[in-house]
Amino acid sequence: MGVDFSFMPIEKRVQYVKDMVLALSNELQSEVLNEVTWKPWSAAQPHVNSQLMFRELVDCWHFLMNLMWATTAGPTSPEQLAQLLYEEYHAKHRVNVRRQETDYDGSGKCHACTRSLDDVGVDQRASRGPDVGEPSGGMVFVCGACGAHLNTEKVLGPEIIATHDSHRVTSTD
């Protein structure tokens, strides 16, 4: 929407993301919050200005869409972006349901980048050998986000390996 991220230098893209995060945070704190009686010390009757708050949330959505455009290759219209959001949301929702069913305790994380492995997936690659603490041959499991070798006994449950393809997170970098 007006900004072509594919030609934007990475430094400018990072700055753009920071600007949008700041704008979104400010919109939530200054505008959305002011449409409810949130101050505990206020003597005003508790109320929610529903219609006005929704308009402020639309402004939030504008900044959130900008953030998504800055990180997503492909969607060119708000409708396409909404469709992608819909698909990613439901994929993540399935992950959350499975976490609840399996008493997720947050331990299934990559030791290197700390991302949850059931979010970013697990890949396989050839071992780089004992010099870097990997087996002397064969394939090893690696973090789908940063590629770090994973100690499968410690961090991987069978459900992560079995299901990671269904909710792979793609990167445009």
Ligand SMILES: [Zn+2]
């Ligand atoms: Zn990682």
